[in-house]
Amino acid sequence: MYTTLKSLGWLITFCLLSVVTFLSLLHTPYAQPLLNPLVEKLSDQKISFGELNYSIQDPLHLTISEITIHTDNELIIQRVDFWLSQHPIQQGKLAFDSIKIDGLSLQNGLPNTQRADWISIAQLSISNLDFANDDLVIRDAQAQLTNWSIEKEKTLPFEGDFQFSTQQLYWQGEALDDVLIDGYYSEDYTALHGISLTWRDSTITAQAELKENKLWVIPQFTLRKFNLESDNADIIGKPLAWLSQQHFTYQFERIDLLDINVELPQFSVNNLSLSAENVLLPYHLWQQSNANISFNADSLVWNEHVIEMPIFNLILNGKEANISTLSFDIFDGNIQLAGKISPTAINLTSLTLSQIKWLLNETEVAAIQKYIKQLQQVKIAELDVNNIQLIQLDNEHPYQVSGINSEGHDLDLLRYYQWGLWDGKLSLSASSASFNYLLSQQLLIEMNAENGLWTIDRALFPLAEGLVGLNGNIHLTQDSQPWQLEAYGDGLPISYLTTFFPNTIPLDGVAEFTLNANGLAANRDSFNYSFNGELNINTRDMITTKTAQELWQYKLGLIPDEDQEKIPAAQYPIHIDPITITANRGRISIQPITMTGKGFNYNVEGDYDLVNPGDAKTITSITQECHQLVQKLFSEEVTIINYCQ
Template sequence: MKFFGKALLTLLILFLLVLLALYILLQTRWGASWIGRTISNNTSYQLSLSKMEHNFSSPSHLLLDDVTFGRKGQTPTLVAKQVDLGLGLIQFSNPLHFAAIRLDQGSLNISEKSATLPLSAEQLQLTQMAVNSPQFVLPLKAEKVTGAVSPWHPRAGNFIGDDANFQFSAGSLNLAGIDGTNLLVQGKLANNRLILSNVGADVARGSLTGSAERDAEGNWNVSRLQLSSLRFQTTRSLSAFFAPIFALPSLHIDRLDVTGARLQGPNWAASDLNFSLKDLTLHNGDWQSDDGSLSLNASSFVKGGLLLNDPIINMTFSPQGINLTQFSSRWVNGLIRAAGSWSRSDKKLTLNDLAFAGLEYTLPVDWREIWMKPLPSWLESVEISHFSANNNLIIDINPDFPFQMTALEGNGNSLLLAKDRQWGIWGGTLSFNAAEATFNRVDIRHPSIALTANDSQINVTEMSAFAQKGLLEAKAILTQTPQRQLSLRLSGRGVPLDELVNWGWPALPLRGDGNLSLDLSASLAAGEPLSQSASGTLSASQDDKTINQTMSKGVVRAQ
């Protein structure tokens, strides 16, 4: 019995010596290299480390130095100066699940392929790490990341796991091409729902704070988001800048506040922008709101050739549509003001009041094409209950028929300016007058016009102007059919007899002042030359001389 006892004791001592030797060897560079080779040769993962350390003063911690780990043939998922594995009794049943894992001074490269890791822990801690996740909801790259995930159970396509709380800070980050510093984020993942309970960062020389949530279908709910003092420049157009937002399945904004922002892109900019948006949902290119609102002001806004100075917008949203309580802005050295509503049911914009004052506006070269172009699908008609214009200068530099009107004033009531997505004067009353005007290099004084319109025709009830020492007066009717048949009757007393030359009628053999009488019919159909449809008669008299001419399809012959 003594022999067997001594033999058993000897074997036990030898076993302990072997364990001690292995314990010592594994903590050498050779041991670390052997562990890396063994895992790399027998699994689909690649592992290298320079040293493994264990200290009986901290028996529950295993330290790995200079670790590189990832799938073979891919960018390493983990590179760290040190990895601290927290050990516990669970290692006996699940060797790859740790009480805690701490990654120190390295980088994490997260993708859908690299996220399926064989490790898990009750807590994952990061200290001064770099994180690169190009396939995240928004492409993310962060430096000096410190934080924790608890518990950490990574899944395919989800590095954090399906159910975890997290808290991180980062010295710098780039999120979807936007640089930021001093990031702090707290939240959780639960049942494929991402909850960001608190987010803060310094972005574009300003600050961002907020909270938001994303569900399993990718729909976002922004509880609050505040952006302050942004100074942001981009190479994207305005539509491309907002494209990622409209690409989301759904975005609900409880409250969004922007203060003191300056934004700039190609052909667009906003200076000193302040706005507050409440209760609005964007979904499938449309919006919904039960009781939302938008309040906006800025020192300037630029979009292409449009420059608005000191714009102010206040509106409310409801299931029925939009109520525009206030819009005002300085524009082309003048002022524009409007208030009204847009109805969702009939897609009609109704402006209760529209006013222009002191404008100095040059019409765009293609304003006629813009006038003929159909309106967007969300705008079927436009009606102005009351319109007023005061002391405006309007210029058209089209070389075919330039014109200018100085000190232009006007009034209108119940004006239907768009119907079935087409601009026009489809209803209401309208009148204009100006101090001076020039039409195709013909100067006139105190021109005025008054008209009424309905579905069938536009009736010009009064049109007059002074031409040098004489007076021009006219009346006209324009049908609302596609042919746009025009009937015009014009008379002039004591006017220059060549007054109509630059307006399309050939020169008369008479010179000086006299009387004119013109009856003309023509078609203003889109895309058809006016001259080819013009027919009428002209009578001109001077003292005892009278000339009568007839025009047929734009060709004049004397009678």
């Protein structure tokens, strides 16, 4: 027993002497020859270093300088400080409480760290880091990681808190300055507690959480003082394309875009401020749920239209936008509205239009028509229109309306894809209006509807030499939609009326008329089969600008000699007997109309069937002496009849 205890005492003494000797050698020039074989054996890599510092007073701390790791790409580290754990072997690995690396250059991407799977580091700190790989370049960076350890089943070799900062980072050719990222990482959860950087004189701050490696929840994202122009427009496209390639969903709990300026060919905006909550990307506008968006700017230009002082606040909920405020200046006027809008419905609590002067072009009209066709419902609780001007000249029926004023209450304007006044009260007036160059001044329309019974109380269109008025009603909610109309007028230019009928001759003068009509309007067939009415026309001051011979040539389509000396158009009086046209269940009967002029007669007679327009027997004819030209209504064919003996 004594011998055994004596042998054990000598063994412990020998181990202590060995440790003391090893630690003592670390203070001598023999440190490098001693450690190099040991490190190479453990790491399977050839490593050399220039200087080693160790103090027996701090036995777990070791400093090595000018380290060179000889790999395919030689790796040089200026200095490394090691703090060995008090429990140096943990889970089969050499454990360090902390390792601090100062001065590391990785110019060929990340090194292969699989050979370092024999160590674990509770706290890893890297300073003065330079890195380059593909389109990412980092200069003078600092990084701190916790729980660093190489594991085959892990994507990244650490888990826990981390921090990264650098004065400058290049990504996809863009310089990001003063970058700071502070967060936490694990295999199934990542939190970025703080992100801040400067990009093209703008600042970005954000927070984010990655859940289940699918959804990025972003509590806050702020972009300040950002400028986008045509010559650098791709700086947005590249990062957005990269984000879309990652196949993540991004849930923004809060977005703030402040002092933003954009200058692109089709769109520009000055001093934009936008705040949004609960926005989900890459889902489009009508897929958002409870997204709250506020927007204002000094001005913006869209499709060459200048919009001043736009302000809006809305909530997107499914396929509907609930607008609490929308106001902007455009076309020298102002638009304000509040209510709900969707791709197929408009339901406004208020709409105010003031002082707008809008010259519509074909593109704008086509866009409006396309949007209107997809609508299923339009309601406006309060409508207020003040001094509006609308002009549209580049189509076959040009029009211009000035000084429009309108007031409406509880308006239901579209149901089941059918426009009309289903409910509510509406009045409209204008200082002047022209359609196909027919001018009316101080026009007035008043109408109301209740439970689908739409009544036009009065519609007055003063003309230069008279007045046109009408009233009527239609019951939109009844299946057959019965309607009736009464119209009257005096001083209506005949030249204007003839533009709507084929095979006419050049006429001028004025007409007085009365019209009473009724029928059903459920669809085109029911209208055609049910149309009843009577139109009476009396004319006065009738003239034509062509002689009998010229009318004959005109009907034959003969072109006058262009070389003939032009003289002011003469006026030839014409007499027309009173005209009566009746309709019974879609069959229109025209009592013979005779126009008598010097040397000719012009006649219109026959029937016209709305149900079968191809069977129309309405004939127009012009007779000069014993010659007659006969033409069927809506036909280009002309027949010549000779009654001469």
